[in-house]
Amino acid sequence: MQAYVFPGQGAQFTGMGKELFEGNSQAKELFLEANDILGFDLSKIMFEGTDEELKQTNVTQPAVFLHSVIAALVAEDFKPDMVAGHSLGELSALVSNKTLTFQDGLMLVSKRAAAMQKACELNPSTMAAILGLEDKVVEDVCASIDEVVVAANYNCPGQLVISGSNKGIEIACEKLKEAGAKRALPLPVGGAFHSPLMEPARQELAEAIENTLFSKPICPVYQNVDALPHQDVNEIKSNLIAQLTAPVKWTQSVEKMIADGATDFIECGPGKVLQGLVKKIHREANVSAI
Structure with missing residues (x-):
């Protein structure tokens, strides 16, 4: 098919x-x-x-x-x-x-x-690509942050894009690196799509x-x-x-x-x-x- x-x-x-x-x-x-x-x-x-x-x-x-x-x-x-x-x-x-x-x-x-x-x-915001972590780990870290930050794109195993406020993405990237992410890469986008x-x-x-x-x-x-x-x-x-x-x-x-x-x-x-x-x-x- x-x-x-x-x-x-x-x-x-x-x-x-x-x-x-x-x-x-x-x-x-x-x-x-x-x-x-x-x-x-x-x-x-x-x-x-x-x-x-x-x-x-x-x-x-x-x-x-x-x-x-x-x-x-x-x-x-x-x-x-x-x-x-x-x-x-x-x-x-x-x-x-x-x-x-x-x-x-x-x-x-x-x-x-x-x-x-x-x-x-209206809301200055952005996204970041997280590589090398299981989806559940990324979801849990995002949920632990007081800022708006969520899983946005489940692209393939080991590649999940997160979306949220500028501060939320900054905090999440640091925490996800500490959790073992191979990369936590801010993306050149104008906003927090799918959030x-x-x-x-x-x-x-x-x-x-x-x-x-x-x-x-x-x-x-x-x-x-x-x-x-x-x-x-x-x-x-x-x-x-x-x-x-x-x-x-x-x-x-x-x-x-x-x-x-x-x-x-x-x-x-x-x-x-x-x-x-x-x-x-x-x-x-x-x-x-x-």
């Missing part, structure tokens, strides 16, 4: 999507339509922008979404049995399995990025999601909040809203997809981040990209 997976923020790079744009007329039309919908020339920034420009949340999220979704939509042999996306990538997955239209998906991504940026400005500090963004995005048409998908989406397959539209909406303040259970999602019969994982979008994570989660999985 084929599982298509879609990356999140951080997969971007200068030149992303250019080969698609130049080599496929349908892809070119979609890129140009996206520029019109967003009201700025996103494709030009994707193809020629600096790393600094691409790091801006209002650019990064639609850029990664656009590259991922267009790669899937123009692929001749795109026949998913199941889909999943890491954080932002969940919206790409929902377009690929026909839950959302391309246009509605892009608008939600744009609103998501704006809402998250506002939440970041309670994203509550203002969750509230804002909830309204946009409730006002968007969701259709019955052609295959299950394994959602970040519970790592389970969903095809019920109301469940998908609810989980997508909860995602902003809840952890991304990527390890658990991949394990569940494999348990449900996934043999081939195909990453759609820029970079190879998810290919690496899937291999670390399950050494036997076949992994490729489009």
Whole structure:
């Protein structure tokens, strides 16, 4: 069974999507339509922008979404049995399995990025990658700190990203090093994604999601909040809203997809981040990209 997976923020790079744009007329039309919908020339920034420009949340999220979704939509042999996306990538997955239209998906991504940026400005905060510790140890250390700091991304065994206030992350990194972490590495991000500090963004995005048409998908989406397959539209909406303040259970999602019969994982979008994570989660999985 084929599982298509879609990356999140951080997969971007200068030149992303250019080969698609130049080599496929349908892809070119979609890129140009996206520029019109967003009201700025996103494709030009994707193809020629600096790393600094691409790091801006209002650019990064639609850029990664656009590259991922267009790669899937123009692929001749795109026949998913199941889909999943890491954080932002969940919206790409929902377009690929026909839950959302391309246009509605892009608008939600744009609103998501704006809402998250506002939440970041309200609460100065950050994230850090913790390597070489069991999840339970990281969770217990975070719970022992009086500041806001939580497990945010369960990426693969031995790699867990934490999220919280600047002070909380600083304290947690020191405590986790003392607990035996190989590395506790602060990340160059603008806020505490997938933490309670994203509550203002969750509230804002909830309204946009409730006002968007969701259709019955052609295959299950394994959602970040519970790592389970969903095809019920109301469940998908609810989980997508909860995602902003809840952890991304990527390890658990991949394990569940494999348990449900996934043999081939195909990453759609820029970079190879998810290919690496899937291999670390399950050494036997076949992994490729489009």
